[in-house]
Amino acid sequence: MLDLSPGAAVVLDGREWCVEGCEPQFGRVMLVDASDGRRMRANLGMLAHHPNCRQSSRTTASRAAAKGRQEPIESDLTRHQRKLLKLRVAHLLEVATGFCGGDPLRPGPGEPKPCYDPGVTTLTQRRWAKVEELTRLDKDQARVLGLDRVGYRTLIRWEARRRRYGAIGCADDRWLRPALGHLTINxxxxxxxxxxxxxxxxxxxxxxxxxxxxxxxxxxxxxxxxxxxxxxxxxxxxxxxxxxxxxxxxxxxxxxxxxKSTSGEHVVIHRPGQVVALDTTVMPVKVRETVFGDPVSVHLTLALDVCTRSLVGFRLTLVSDSSIDIAMLLRDITMPLPMRPGWGDDMEWPYPGLPANVVADFAGHQVAGLPFFSPETVTTDHGSVYRNHHLVEVERVLGCNILPARVLRPTDKQAVERSFGAIRSLLFELLHGYTGVDVADRGEDPEADADLTIEKAEHVIATWIVKVWQNRKLGEHAPSWDPKGDHSPNSLFAASMAQGGFAMQIPSPELYYELLPAHHVQIHHERGVKIGRLWYDGDALDEYRDEPSARGGKHKRRYLIRSDPRDARSVFFQDPKTHDWHSLRWKGLPPGDEIPSFGDARVREMLTAARKSGLKPQTDRELLPVLLDLLGAHAPVESWKSLPKAKRTEITRDDARGRAAAADRPVEQPVRLVEPKPAAAQVSKRPMVAEPRRPQQARDIDNAVDADRRDRRAQALQQQAPLPPPARLGEAFRRGNLFLLTNDEAADSTLAE
Structure with a gap:
């Protein structure tokens, strides 16, 4: 109810007006602007139904400490003031009930006192007894306790305010004086x-x-x-x-x-997949790479659903991640996670409303208990791996909106930042090879303690996410509809499915090709297509060698070729008529043989080495010896450990990226990685460390070198003209007669000349 008595203040559309006079018989009220003195006549009905009209707390607040301010609470008081407040409440409870604690079932020593016994005294008698008790206190002590000026009316006023506002009602308003600012600053x-x-x-x-x-x-x-x-x-x-x-x-x-100024708008998240936060950090656990067996650091990239706090995807990359790794991570978010060997039934798809067998029928395999969906918005920082044209195109293909965080403001994606700390304390600290928070907290030799390979570490993290993280009770995150309930990522996702349903959309395997970098080129009638200064060819190009593409627009009359930067041994061509994808091999590869994978960085290094050596290759086959030399074909076994750390890291990175590319392909391509043959067990101080695959990789390179040499020798022999067979012994003597005399006339003419 509005107080429209003269002198009262009301707030109308954010401006404060003072009531100068009210004429209820005419239904009018005269208002005066408190800032400039402007008068306005208003109708009582308009004020009663106006949505932005309210009473000003400056004149209607019943307490001085609340006039023009928010209501005070006990935390506004200092520790000493809270002790005094507790003492005042004890005195009031003793007056009201006869007990300082207010509970007759839990009396204190000597309670109730005869003068406060509610059975033989009235409330008025107990109040006068309390006034007499406080009067007998020492003046200095009473002043320190704030009880030096307590009378009969003070006890009544305190009790009324205690009943209305609680214990804070007994606080002195002078304890909560308004902050007047800095008056000396003009x-x-x-x-x-x-x-x-x-x-x-x-x-x-x-x-x-x-x-x-x-x-x-x-x-x-x-x-x-x-x-x-x-x-x-x-x-x-x-x-x-x-x-x-x-x-x-x-x-x-x-x-x-x-x-820096911002738009001022906030994103309200209320469904899974609405916002997915991505971030990358160095995993604080040393792992062993599988080529040389050296301990290395890997980068961990997480994808966190901000609504349910589900870790819907992750990637482990050696050295650093790239745009193709992030693209494949976004693809993993849209696909169901297959069950792995050793996972029990408790890790299978657990969400009610959609049975696990139905999801398995659509996916073609048993599905683990991890949400999958098409992300609507992706939030990242401003790292170079997230800010490039390829990843922007990938997010466009997936239908994602890009919501970058502010520069140097990690709080914009604090959920995924906090997840790294939670995984560190809950999982990484329990693994061998843990490096600590920084160098000062590092162990004596975490590299020697490392016993997990990259593949095993990836399996451990995947198992922990599905079994522990998704079922773990969230400590500080809760939905708005149940802020005090106990929830886990799985329970929040199940509740979201019950509220808004679940659109089960499993992308086709061809999505892999659509997320690869695109190249628009023409087809050479003999050499094929040129991608990254290398030539690729295959039988799928035969039908289109002599005709331009029918594509229009910006890349008119050019064909679309997709390439995976992690494996430069092949590129992918989509048939314009059947829309089937075909693999095109690099023309420098030996036919029928396999070589280890190599990426785009190795291609640039190969071309640089060929240029420095003065090599001007006519075909890509002439570049193969340079590539094999870079891959370590001529490095003897004794020099493997003496190779520079950077060289070993490059070889290991090519192998890891090639294996990741092979795992991401929907079907097996003609160019595939060479699987190592099982080697005999060796005695080691750390039996859990995986056997290095460098011997097998070196044998593969040697076999490729031998095959290349055989092919070159065969080609050289085919280009040479066939040599005539050697003459038989005495053939020259058989051609003429040794006893035949020359013509005399011919001899004389010869002498005359």
Whole structure:
């Protein structure tokens, strides 16, 4: 109900008006603007039904501590004031019930006192007895306890406020005086403080003393020497700076980033897949690569559903990730996770409303208990792996919106940032090879403790996510419809399915090709297509060698070729008529033989080495010896450990990326990785460490070198003309007669000449 008595204040559309007079017989009220004194006649019905009309707390608040402010609470008091408040409440409870605790079933020592016994005294008698008791207190002690001026009416007022507001109602309003600001700071000094703050935002960090000198300089140059006398003390300026701009403990680069203007809009997340946050960090566990068996660090990329806190995807990459790794991670989010060997029935698809056998029929395999969906919005930081044309095109193909976080503001994706810390404490700290938070907390030799390969580490993380993380109770995250309930990522996803349903869309295997980088080229009638300075060819191009593409638009008359940067041994061509995908082999590969995989970085290195050596190849077959040399074909077994760390890392990275590319392909391609043959067990101090695959890889390279040499020798012999058979012994003597005499006339003519 509005109080429209003269002197009352009402707030109308955000402006405060004071009631000057009210004429209820005419249904009118005269309002005066509190800021400029402007008068306005208003109708009582309009004020009663206006949606933005309310009573001002400045005149209607029943407590002085709440006028024009928020209602006070006990946490606003200091520790000493809370002790005094507790003492006042004990006195009031003793007056009301005869017991200081207020509970007759739990009396204190000597309770109830005869003068406070509710069975023989009235409430008025107990109040007068309390006044007499407080009067007998020492004056200094009573002043310290805030009980020196307590009378009969004070007890009544305290009790009424306690019943209405609780214990805080007994607090003295003088304890919660309003903050009046800094009265000694005038408009000129205020302008100088804000000007100096804006200047310091783009400077290197300076001390408060330097800021004070800049404030004095600004006031002196802008308002004259006389105005400097109104500048308050250093302590006042320091306090005002802290109140207006914070403690100033942040780093300058982060402070400048936070000061940038934003749209002011917020994303309200209420369904799975609405926002998926991606981030990459170095996994704090050393693992062993499977080529040389060296301990290495790998990068862990997580995909977190912000609504349910489900870890819907992850990737382990050696050295660093690339755009193709992130593209395949987004593809993993849209596909159901297959059950792995060793996983029990408790890790199968658990969500009610959609039976596991139905999902398995659509997917073609048993599905693990991990949500899958098409992400609507992807939030990432500004790393180079996320900001490139390829990944933007991938997100367009998947139908995702891109919502980048602000620069240097990790709080915009704090959910995935916090997930890294949770995985560290719940899983990584239990594994051998854990490196700690930083170098100071690192163990004596975590590299020697490493006993997991990259494949085993990936299996451990996948098992832990499905079995532990998805069923783990969330500590601080809860939905708005049940903020006090116990929830896990799986329970939140099941609740979302019950509320809004679940669109089970499993992408086709051809999605792999659509997410690869695209190249628009023409088909050479003899050499095929040129991708990344290498030529690729296959039988699928025979029908289109002599005719341009029928495509229009920007890439008119050019064919679309897809390539996987992780494996440059082949590219992929889609038949324009049947829309089937075909693999095109590199023309430098030996026919019928297999070589280890190599990526785009190895191609650039091969071309650079060929150019430096003065080689001008006519065909790609002439580049194969250079490639095999880079792959380590001529490195003897004794020199494997003496290879530089960077060289071993490059070889291992090519092998890991090739295996990842082979695992992501929907079907087996003609160019495939060579699986290692089982080797005999060897005695080792660490039996759990996997056997290095470098011997088998070296044998594969040697076999490729031998095959290439045989092919070259055969081609050279075919190009040479056939040699005639050698003459028989005495053939020259059989051609003429040794006893035949020459013609005399011919001999004489020869002598005359």
């Amino acid at each position: 408009e000129q000094v205020r302008e100088a403080i804000y000007a100096v703050h804006g200047e310091c935002l783009y400077r290197s960090r300076i001390s408060m003393r330097t800021r004070e000198r800049l404030i004095h300089q600004y006031v002196r140059e802008q308002f004259g020497q006389e105005a400097t006398g109104d500048i308050p003390s250093y302590e006042t300026l320091r306090t005002a700076w802290h109140d207006w701009f914070g403690s100033g403990g942040g780093r300058q680069r982060y402070v400048r980033s936070a000061a």
